[in-house]
Amino acid sequence: MAHGAGGKASRRLIEGLFVPLLCPTSSEPLGDAAHLEINGTWIAVTTDSFVVKPLTFPGGSIGELAVNGTVNDLAVSGAKAEVLVCTYVLEAGLNTAVLEAEIRAMAGAARKAGVAIVGGDTKVVEHGKADGMYITTTGVGSPLPGVQLAVESVRPGDKVLLSGPIGNHGITILLARGDLDLEAELSSDTRSVFPLVEALAREVGPGIRWMRDPTRGGTATSLNELARDCGLGIVLYGDQVPVCGVVRGACELLGLDPLHIANEGQFLAVVAPEHADAALNALTRTPGGEEAQIIGEVREQPAGAVLETTPYGGSRIVDMLVGDPLPRIC
Amino acid sequence: MCLAIPGKIVGISSDNQNSALVEVAGVRRTVDLGLLEDDKPKTGDWILIHVGFAMSKISEQDALDQMNTLRALGESEAALEEVRGYGLGEGENRKAG
């Protein structure tokens, strides 16, 4: 199954199999979290699994991903994560020191993100399954007042914002696996984006139309999902997309596109044009948001697709990822 | 075919003259110099890397020449336009400057 990398194959699996069988009455487009009302109180809930090899890497480990990933899914749905519950699937024979390190990492990440871990479960499976460990976290949060995200509200002229440089996480993992014998000073960008989302919401609240955290499949996949869901075109200003030098160098060397690389500490937001500058300011003056950029805008065409433009008038369609980004030599 | 990227040699192995550490925008990898026997590059040289091998030394002079040629493109034409604009040399292919 090529479905793990995010992108076309995953989406088809989810939309073609899971959704029709599990949520047949739902007509909502797929989002990062579900917002629902229970006895008059609105809550947001989401769940995510974390599978990564190697378990630890520069800038973090699976434990941190497991906390930040779910906190971020809630954040980009317009909610503040309040509590998490987590499940560990552990491989028999896993070194207890490794396990302890991950539990500590999770505790640390939860403290940093201001979220409480209130329960969990553990299972042990045979040696050879689980790549060491898999972690699933389910998060419950409170929706932020004044934020009403609806992909139907996206319209031509809206601006697309990105919180910071892309590709750091995916390239860090690729290098950490060691197969390609490349070395660089690079770390995963894993972090909670909630402080940035909160700053954005405080500044322009109702002016935010849509948000997403571009994890597996990268920025290209999230923007293609947006284009598909709103039926409009996304035009990216190629030279405005922030990418750090090392990520760029690794991508050029390996023939990869930074737009397809996973991120664990960034988010995209579509904002009404009259609020775009204020929105950008809100991000850049919040610690961690200094490199935020307006990277593009929504247009009528190319409907349902993402187009990247160059300063000299060239353009190319940016497609969703099909399977993992693979290095190439041709 | 042929994705090949310029990189700078930042060090050559003392045990193996064919093994160099090369850097591309902060990313480092060992690169084999075995295909450049005739014109061995040294630390600080820029080379073209393909599948972990150095294919060629990059000539900074040629790169500079190319940029100059490109910058000069259309300059003679622009000067001609100016000349025509003054009403001089109508219909003539006068060489400018």
Add this chain to the structure above:
Amino acid sequence: MRFVDEFREPELITKTADEIRRLADPKRHYRLMEVCGGHTHAIYRFGLKDILPDNIELIHGPGCPVCVLPMGRIDDGLSIAHDSPVIFTAFGDMMRVPGTQGSPLEHKARGMDVRIVYSPTDALKLARKSPEKHVMFFAIGFETTAPSTALTLMRAKAEGLRNFSVFSNHVTIIPAIRAILDSPDMRLDAFIGPGHVSTVIGCRPYEWIAKDAGKPIVVSGFEPLDMLQAIVMILRQLNAGEARVENQYKRVVPWEGNRSALKAMGEVFQLRPYFEWRGMGFISQSALRLRDGYAEWDSEQRFHIPGVRVTDPKAAQCGEVLKGVLQPHQCKLFGRECTPEHPVGALMVSSEGSCAAYFNYEHRKTASMSLVSPTA
């Protein structure tokens, strides 16, 4: 990035495009073929077609070593890794290319030991580290890549490393260009020559293209300014009725080629009498196999391979697209049965194949084109 960013400078690109516009005779329609898949990729990635005048048509040539690899050869390579404790290694480009029983990645999902390597030397290193296994390197590429495979084999032989072999699918560019020029429905004015192949073979091997076939050929680099400058040089020749070999990529391509690289190739490889190119049929003297002195490191000699020929469905019009007779979207299967996710023919198989590049980067740009989106 040095030696990269300078050649992507937007103002200079605009200036060079203006020069192209100035040189392009509005009464003429220019048909230029870029031979190399890397150039095809660059054209789309940098949106170069958007800044060229409409009367310059870029036709994508057969220089995509993944695309022209017959399916049967993939089956052969995979069969080697099935039968014994063999590690199948290859460049990332190969991993999603389908054989009749699936791609290398699909075989990996079913339990085969398949690893991506960036360099043949990485495969050799793996062999040193895993003496109980046999490491097979599935080699692909034109003359740019063959010398690296050659040098790696020379090292393996010198070390007496027995658990390593190469399955060679290296092909050579000149016979492919000849096949294009020999084709009766060929209508090309000039060639954009393969920059990186030329770092090895130099510029001399193209002289017959200018002298005998009367077509200009300009060896070009891969950055936008390189390709645009090459087009300027081609237009100047065509407008003056000339046909010469020129080197645009001087900073890297030596006119005489790379002697060491050619020497290594000659030491390890010999030409096969003929080889099948997917979408083009059999071409003589167009591919490399290991010399007898390297028989022990030749996967085809160490292992039994089925050697079955797999033909593409007749409906696939790869041959016509390759020769520039059809554009990708004009093939009946394009975007329907044949997409990058489920490729039917050669040119959809690799991301730099003409059809795949067109599909990924281009076709949705034309709002008027309506393609039925393929079902899963």
